[in-house]
Amino acid sequence: xxxxxxxxxxxxxxxxxxxxxxxxLDVEPDEVDVRADxxxxxxxxxxxxxxVLARVNKQxxxxxxxxxxxxxxxxxLLVRQIIRIRDGKDGGR
Numbered sequence: 001x002x003x004x005x006x007x008x009x010x011x012x013x014x015x016x017x018x019x020x021x022x023x024x025l026d027v028e029p030d031e032v033d034v035r036a037d038x039x040x041x042x043x044x045x046x047x048x049x050x051x052v053l054a055r056v057n058k059q060x061x062x063x064x065x066x067x068x069x070x071x072x073x074x075x076x077l078l079v080r081q082i083i084r085i086r087d088g089k090d091g092g093r
Contacts, residue, residue, distance in 0.1 A: 006060060011082050015075060018055045023048050034075040046070065052078075062086060 006014070016029035023044050025032065038044040044052075049069040056078070057063055062085045064072070072078040084090040 006086065008079075008083060011060070011086070012075075012079050014059060015056060015079050015082065018059065019052055019075060022052045022055060032075060034079070036075075037073050038075070039073055049073070056082060060086075
């Protein structure tokens with residue numbers, strides 16, 4: 001039995017929900033600027049980014065390596081990475 005493939009839109013929505021929750025942002029998920037730096041603009045720290053990745057990995061049944069946390073500092077970059085992994089174009093590395 002294979003897992004259902006999550007759509008690009010669902011990846012974005014789930015990622016936004018996780019970011020708002022894990023970083024304890026005082027905004028609705030659809031109010032998050034997907035191009036804003038999560039550290040500089042939203043005040044995240046490296047631990048917060050790792051927690052976001054851990055939850056993304058668990059909820060979406062993928063593996064985004066923790067080492068990439070500092071490189072995936074915007075929602076847009078994180079979503080692109082998740083989609084690459086989902087599509088088998090990155091191998092989770």
